[in-house]
Amino acid sequence: MALGEAFVDRHIAEWGDRLGSGVYPYRRHWPSRLFHHAPLETALAIINDGHLRARSDPQRQQLQDVAAGGVIDNRQEAHGRVRLYFRPRTPTQFHIEGIRKAADCLYGANAHAPVLVMFVLDAKRVLTKQDVLFSDQNMQSLNAKTGNDEKFFGTIPFASVFHEGGIAGDHSIIASRCAEVLPASPLPLAEVLSSIWFRSEPERDSFLYKLGAAAAQWQSRCSVSDELKVFDKRFPFVADIGLSTEGVRFRLNHRYDIQNISIAIQVYNKQNQICINFRNENFTTYNKVQGRWLIKSTLQPDNYLVKVQIENHQAYESVIRLSDSLF
Incomplete structure (x- = not known):
């Protein structure tokens, strides 16, 4: 009925x-x-x-x-x-x-x-x-x-x-x-x-990247907003991430209790060569600049595959374009 x-x-x-x-x-x-x-x-x-x-x-x-x-x-x-x-x-x-x-x-x-x-x-x-x-x-x-x-x-x-x-x-x-x-x-x-x-936008981008060719069909349906408050956000996730000629910049949502975490970040060029390989088993997600971090490495304009693991769980994977305009 x-x-x-x-x-x-x-x-x-x-x-x-x-x-x-x-x-x-x-x-x-x-x-x-x-x-x-x-x-x-x-x-x-x-x-x-x-x-x-x-x-x-x-x-x-x-x-x-x-x-x-x-x-x-x-x-x-x-x-x-x-x-x-x-x-x-x-x-x-x-x-x-x-x-x-x-x-x-x-x-x-x-x-x-x-x-x-x-x-x-x-x-x-x-x-x-x-x-x-x-x-x-x-x-x-x-x-x-x-x-x-x-x-x-x-x-x-x-x-x-x-x-x-x-x-x-x-x-x-x-x-x-x-x-x-x-x-x-x-x-x-x-x-x-x-x-x-x-x-977060990085989590949406990971989803669309993994969808592959089907991403274009679903992209308009994918939302990042607190309007409905659908998530608790008590544990770490990639809040934003991007590349510059200086390296990879990112910010993590911190744990509700501000505990340090394990994190690994890899950046690969189009030849599948690793350009950045960062790991810290006792990483703090919060600092004096609102938790924004830079892992330094000289990068040239190109497409890069970026992967992030937190506590040995995949937290982000997508291709990021570093363009000339970021000089």
Whole structure:
């Protein structure tokens, strides 16, 4: 059973107004959208496939499974459906987003996404499809309830789903933040995708570089902005990077606790010769010039392949053009 268009329009309008007048007005953008996050390599596979697919879909390419083993096995009911959220920055995302040290990974070293990509979908187009289920919390919870009609949808506690800030001891709010939308698999991106969001321009550029020839088709959909506040940004990532005749300039997002990190940067010319090979196992991401750094090396105008690893995870890979105008 599908939700009616008028019903969905009222839901979006009501919650857009309520959230826009609150303490965190950026939330006004959430009700008209749905969210699906994926690690970089899985996001690339999704684009190449053209569909979002269920965990149990035999055609799903799961190149990096970041699900917590002890959690994903709790229940199987949602494994046959595509899993979307009503909001970004869910508790699930909180535990997997970002390049972490081993001690930061609550559910094991594999259960985190160094570079996380956010697919933002048109809520009305999804919610009015046939055969869509909804849950009032994370489907891995044994307490999660599901339904597929307007009556059940009206019982979902959206004040808690969209909640930001402290919970004053009410842990039901955390559970509600993971309420899900569960359309049938596969879900064609062409029918529902609004945009693809990234934490920084370098992460967007890495995504487009790895897409290869398909990049031109998707570039206009790729956004870097805090307008929706879809990322937590608690861990390091490449915030910006560029080349000059003096070397490679870059800035990293620092960890929430300002700990030093391991970093490696390689720059290759068109002959695949390495021009810069920098590594520091105890690198500080913050300094007196807002964390901007220069690794010095004389470079000539040309195209260069630049790779960055943070904590031995790939953080950036793309070609950067150093032009004469940078002299």
